Amino acid sequence: MIEEIVIRDLGVIGGARLPLGPGFTALTGETGAGKTMVVTALGLLLGERSDSGIVRTGSDRAVVEGHWVVDAHGPVAERVRDAGGDVDDGGAGRAELILTREVSSEGRSRATVGGRSAPVGVLGELGEHLVVVHGQSEQLRLKSATAQREALDRFAGAELATVLGDYRDVFQRWQTAQSELDVLVAERDRRAREAEELRVAMEEIEQAAPQPGEDDELAERAERLTNLEDLRLAATEAQERISSQQLEGAPDALGMVEGARHAIDRVAGHDTALAPVVEALASASIALSEASAQLSHYLGGLDADGGRELEAIQERRAALASLVRRYGPTLDDVIAYLATGSSRLLELDGDADRIAELEVEVEADAARVDELAQRLTSIRRDAAERLGAAVTTELGSLAMPDARLVIEVEERELTLTGRDQVAILLQPHTGAEPRPVARGASGGELSRVMLAIEVVLASSDPVPTFVFDEVDAGVGGASATEIGRRLAKLAETSQVIVVTHLAQVAAFSNNHLVVEKGSDGAVTASSIRLVHADDRALEMARLLSGSPDSAHALAHARELLEQAHGRWE
Numbered sequence: 001m002i003e004e005i006v007i008r009d010l011g012v013i014g015g016a017r018l019p020l021g022p023g024f025t026a027l028t029g030e031t032g033a034g035k036t037m038v039v040t041a042l043g044l045l046l047g048e049r050s051d052s053g054i055v056r057t058g059s060d061r062a063v064v065e066g067h068w069v070v071d072a073h074g075p076v077a078e079r080v081r082d083a084g085g086d087v088d089d090g091g092a093g094r095a096e097l098i099l100t101r102e103v104s105s106e107g108r109s110r111a112t113v114g115g116r117s118a119p120v121g122v123l124g125e126l127g128e129h130l131v132v133v134h135g136q137s138e139q140l141r142l143k144s145a146t147a148q149r150e151a152l153d154r155f156a157g158a159e160l161a162t163v164l165g166d167y168r169d170v171f172q173r174w175q176t177a178q179s180e181l182d183v184l185v186a187e188r189d190r191r192a193r194e195a196e197e198l199r200v201a202m203e204e205i206e207q208a209a210p211q212p213g214e215d216d217e218l219a220e221r222a223e224r225l226t227n228l229e230d231l232r233l234a235a236t237e238a239q240e241r242i243s244s245q246q247l248e249g250a251p252d253a254l255g256m257v258e259g260a261r262h263a264i265d266r267v268a269g270h271d272t273a274l275a276p277v278v279e280a281l282a283s284a285s286i287a288l289s290e291a292s293a294q295l296s297h298y299l300g301g302l303d304a305d306g307g308r309e310l311e312a313i314q315e316r317r318a319a320l321a322s323l324v325r326r327y328g329p330t331l332d333d334v335i336a337y338l339a340t341g342s343s344r345l346l347e348l349d350g351d352a353d354r355i356a357e358l359e360v361e362v363e364a365d366a367a368r369v370d371e372l373a374q375r376l377t378s379i380r381r382d383a384a385e386r387l388g389a390a391v392t393t394e395l396g397s398l399a400m401p402d403a404r405l406v407i408e409v410e411e412r413e414l415t416l417t418g419r420d421q422v423a424i425l426l427q428p429h430t431g432a433e434p435r436p437v438a439r440g441a442s443g444g445e446l447s448r449v450m451l452a453i454e455v456v457l458a459s460s461d462p463v464p465t466f467v468f469d470e471v472d473a474g475v476g477g478a479s480a481t482e483i484g485r486r487l488a489k490l491a492e493t494s495q496v497i498v499v500t501h502l503a504q505v506a507a508f509s510n511n512h513l514v515v516e517k518g519s520d521g522a523v524t525a526s527s528i529r530l531v532h533a534d535d536r537a538l539e540m541a542r543l544l545s546g547s548p549d550s551a552h553a554l555a556h557a558r559e560l561l562e563q564a565h566g567r568w569e
Contacts, residue, residue, distance in 0.1 A: 004067040009059035011037040016528040024491035026506035029515030044101040047124030052107040068097040085114020149422040156383035167372040174365035181358040195348040225310035243292040376418040394452035399479040402429040444475035465495040480504035503543035507564040
């Protein structure tokens with residue numbers, strides 16, 4: 001229940017405090033005084049979108065603060081604590097919750113829940129448990145098939161909610177499996193071709209068995225074999241010049257060095273300074289002998305039939321290059337492709353098994369979906385009959401004694417909510433053909449149908465607070481009186497706040513607030529006030545005649561108040 005709402009710098013309202021409380025609160029006032037801004041303020045507290053246009057001209061921000069009394073251990077208090085806020089324990093299982101919303105002149109918005117800053121979305125979550133707001137937009141929404149089904153489902157209660165939850169779980173699983181199956185079946189041929197291409201590629205790569213770095217190694221060997229004869233001639237000549245006796249007219253390098261060493265060695269004993277020279281020549285002789293041996297080994301290792309080896313290497317390089325072109329761009333990528341391709345091939349080869357598995361799952365879930373959809377249809381049709389009868393009774397009390405509400409439940413294609421299309425039809429009088437409220441109901445009739453539905457729903461699914469913004473639009477006289485009476489009945493189980501311009505409706509309230517313009521056209525802190533007795537009668541007279549000074553209107557106002565409270569209390 002909302003105890004109080006405080007508004008600062010919102011629209012035409014400079015400052016206002018609305019004392020609410022239990023029962024039926026009527027909010028009246030002149031056109032442009034700011035009655036609708038009260039509903040706007042409540043919408044902000046419930047997480048609705050905001051913009052800078054709602055900030056009062058000349059102010060830097062608009063602020064709305066709401067005080068609620070909630071169950072200290074209920075879902076609202078629990079969600080507040082989850083958001084980091086707190087509720088003040090008032091004893092007897094009740095707690096006070098404060099919600100605040102600020103909107104700056106630049107359009108920035110800030111929400112506070114239980115004393116702690118929170119995302120605006122948290123206000124929306126709390127609002128679903130706290131308040132139901134009805135206005136002209138909600139009346140239009142009632143014309144949609146979705147809103148009509150939601151109203152019926154709300155009336156059907158826990159049994160339908162349980163079945164619907166099971167249905168949605170199975171339906172979503174069924175749809176997911178069916179989508180996967182459709183993809184696999186539709187792409188079966190393409191995937192079969194992909195699998196065959198992969199098998200050919202894997203066989204080709206496995207047959208070639210490339211090794212890491214093999215292409216570089218083969219390139220080096222090919223380079224050597226291509227220049228084999230030049231290498232042989234150069235190595236032979238070098239060896240001959242180092243240690244061969246076959247070079248006519250000139251000794252080899254080793255012989256010359258040895259001759260020099262012997263010459264110096266013979267006289268080295270006469271001068272110690274020659275000892276290092278002898279040692280250097282000995283080292284040179286050893287180095288030349290080693291070089292000669294290495295050249296002999298090199299020449300012995302040169303393949304005499306290098307041409308055939310080169311041909312084999314070039315064939316191998318061509319085979320590897322072909323693999324790289326198709327599966328590269330490098331030989332390492334080809335080798336990696338063998339591993340990834342094998343995994344992909346296992347996946348593709350498993351399609352047949354997966355398709356068979358999915359077909360079984362889809363068939364089972366389709367049968368279960370159909371079974372649950374039939375249960376939903378049965379529950380909805382039973383609830384439709386009961387809701388139609390109950391609302392028809394209420395309409396009789398709303399100056400529509402001959403009207404009858406009919407709720408049709410027709411089967412359509414399966415959706416996330418079942419296969420039912422719900423249509424609310426209104427038969428305005430006996431003998432008339434029931435027509436959809438979307439086309440057959442006037443504004444006043446739609447207001448009363450909506451109110452009748454809420455009164456009936458409140459008996460099975462109570463809501464803490466109802467806010468009606470001109471629910472009496474398009475009605476008057478006896479119809480308005482009956483709307484007031486039904487709002488008072490609804491207030492027996494819920495808090496009811498009504499913005500109205502009809503004295504017949506306001507008369508049934510137990511809490512009457514008046515929004516008044518200041519002398520400058522703005523609304524000040526004293527412009528929203530609680531009225532009693534004579535002040536209330538004067539406001540009622542103004543609603544009836546446009547002037548509180550009319551004696552006839554004042555008498556009529558007092559008569560309405562006496563009749564309303566006599567019947568209500």
